[in-house]
Amino acid sequence: METASLSGTLRVILIIILVYYALRFLLRIFAPVIIQQVVKKAGQDFYEQQQYKQPRNAPETGNKSPRPAEKKKIGEYIDYEEIE
Template sequence: MYLASFTGFIKTVLIIVLVYFGVKFLFKLFKPLILKYIMKKMGEKVGQSFQQGFRPPNYQNKQESNSEINSTPKNSRNKKKPVGEYIEYEEID
């Protein structure tokens, strides 16, 4: 059975503190490089979408869409259904 010693506790705390500050220092050191890489990738995506004319990803070719535009819809939406009687309400003071 192992017993906890004061020196072992101090070593563990010092290792945790050193690792924390080491990671913090490395993050400060590499943060500009990481942000530069992210901004470069975002710029490439924006450039690609600008070249495509802001089309959605599932955009169809003009030839395929012309056949769909010329076809007649199955359901006619021009029919107006009677909704009911119109009632005009007046404000009461």
């Protein structure tokens, strides 16, 4: 069984610190590219999902008349008053 030496412990700590800073450096370089790809993919998925929800035979929104059609009148409005 070997005992831990001071030089071995310092070597492990130094390796951990170097790996940490190397990962930080690489992440700063590649993070914008990765985030851009993720956002692009999410936007593409959202667009496809919206296309799937719209019916194929529905008229386009530009062809609608400026006023909505009047609703069918069922009866006249009666205003009730409270009697005390």
